[in-house]
Amino acid sequence: MNKKYIIALMVPVISLFVGCEDKLDTQPEGSTVTSEQKEEVVGKDPDKAVAGVNAIFAQFSQYMPNEDALGAERHNDFGFPSVMLFTDANGYDVVSEDNGYNWTGNSLDYSDRDYTSFESQIIWNDMYSMIYAANNVIANIPADVEDPTSQFYLAQGLATRAFNYWVLAQLYQFKYVGHQQEPCVPIITDENAEVAAQNGTPRSSVEDVYSLITSDISAALDLLESAKQAGITRTIITEKAEDKRFFSLYVAYGLRARINLSMEKWSEAAADATKAIENAWQME
Numbered sequence: 001m002n003k004k005y006i007i008a009l010m011v012p013v014i015s016l017f018v019g020c021e022d023k024l025d026t027q028p029e030g031s032t033v034t035s036e037q038k039e040e041v042v043g044k045d046p047d048k049a050v051a052g053v054n055a056i057f058a059q060f061s062q063y064m065p066n067e068d069a070l071g072a073e074r075h076n077d078f079g080f081p082s083v084m085l086f087t088d089a090n091g092y093d094v095v096s097e098d099n100g101y102n103w104t105g106n107s108l109d110y111s112d113r114d115y116t117s118f119e120s121q122i123i124w125n126d127m128y129s130m131i132y133a134a135n136n137v138i139a140n141i142p143a144d145v146e147d148p149t150s151q152f153y154l155a156q157g158l159a160t161r162a163f164n165y166w167v168l169a170q171l172y173q174f175k176y177v178g179h180q181q182e183p184c185v186p187i188i189t190d191e192n193a194e195v196a197a198q199n200g201t202p203r204s205s206v207e208d209v210y211s212l213i214t215s216d217i218s219a220a221l222d223l224l225e226s227a228k229q230a231g232i233t234r235t236i237i238t239e240k241a242e243d244k245r246f247f248s249l250y251v252a253y254g255l256r257a258r259i260n261l262s263m264e265k266w267s268e269a270a271a272d273a274t275k276a277i278e279n280a281w282q283m284e
Contacts, residue, residue, distance in 0.1 A: 049153040052137040056160050057245040059130050066125050070118055076103035077122050080130075083167065086112060086119045123171065127164045131188060134161040139190035143219075148230035155223035159247040159255065161189075162216035166259055169209045176263045180207035187212055210263060217256045224249045250279035 059065065061079045076082055088094045089107035098105040106112040112119035137157030141150050165185070169176075173184045183203040188196045189212070195201070224247070227233070234246040247255075257272035 049137060049141055049150060052133070052140065053153050053156045053246075056130060056133040056137065056156065059126070059133060060245075065129065066122050069125055070121060072118070074118055074122070077118075079126060082119075083123050083126060086123065087171070127168050128188070131161055131164045132193070134158070134164070135188070135190040135193055139193075148227045148232040151223040152227040152232050152234075155220040155227065155252070156247055158216040158223070159220035159252050162213045162220065162259070163255060165209055165213050165216075166255075166262065169206060169213070170262065173206050176206055176210055180210075181205050184209045210259075213259055214256075214263075217252065217259060220247065221249070221252050221256065224252055248279075250276045250282075253279060 059079060061081065063079075064073060064075075064077045065079065066077050067073055070077070076085060085104060086107045089096070089104035090110065090112070094104070094108075096102065096104060096108060098108050106117055106119055111117060114120065134157045137153065138161065141154040141157070143154075145151055145154060165187075168185045173179055173182055182205065184206045185203055186196070186201045187204045187209060188201060192201065228249055234248045253272050253276035257269045257276060260266075260269035260272060
C-alpha cells in the first residue's frame, strides 16, 4: 500500500489516542467527586437533590425494612413509629398487660434491652439507615452552597442527622450531664462512611456525639434562615400548605430546643423555644 495512504489512515487513529490521553489527563482520578463538580451539578439543577431528601423521609415510615436482617417478619417493624412505640412501652405512661401477642411485650418487661432483641435491632438499623441517607444528601451539596433551594435541601440532611443521633444518644447512654466522657454510639458521617464500612468504627463519647448534633442542627438553622430570606420554605418546595415530612425553620428551632434541654442548657432551650413559636406564627 502506498505510504501516503498508510499515513492518511493513521492520522485519525493517532488523533483519537491523543484526544483520549488529553481527556484522561484533565479529569480527576479515583472515586472522589470534587466540591466544584458537586456545586456545578447542584447549581445547574438544584432539584437533583430532592431525590436524596425524599429517600431520607421515606425511611421514617417504611414497612418491614428489617425483614431480611432479622430473618423474620415483624408487624411492629415500620420505621420510626416503631421506635416511638418501643420507647413509650418502656416508660411509665403506657399501661398494658402482655397477652403474648401484642407488639410491646418485650418492651413492657425490658427484655428488649438485649442487643439481640428484635426491638434493639430495629431501632439500631432504622436510625443508622436514616443517617446513611442523610449523609448521602450532605455529601452531594457543598457546605457553602449559595443556591437557596440547595440550602433548604442540605438543611434537611443536617437536621435529620442531628435528630437521629440525638435519639440514639439518649437510648444508648445515660443523660448528657455527668456522662460526657462515657461511650455513646459510633459516629458515621459523609466524611468517614467508607472507612467505617471497611474497618468499622468505635463508639464515640457522649460529648463528641452531642458536638456533632449541635453542629448539624445549628448549620441547618443557618441554611433554613438563608433559604427563607430568599423565599424558599417547605411550603414553596412541596407546593402544599404544610408538608410535615420536611424540616421547617420553626421545627428545627423546636428540635434544637429539645437538644438543649437534654444537655440541661435551660436558657438556650428557652430561647430556641421562643424562636420556634415566633416562626410558627409566621405561617411558613
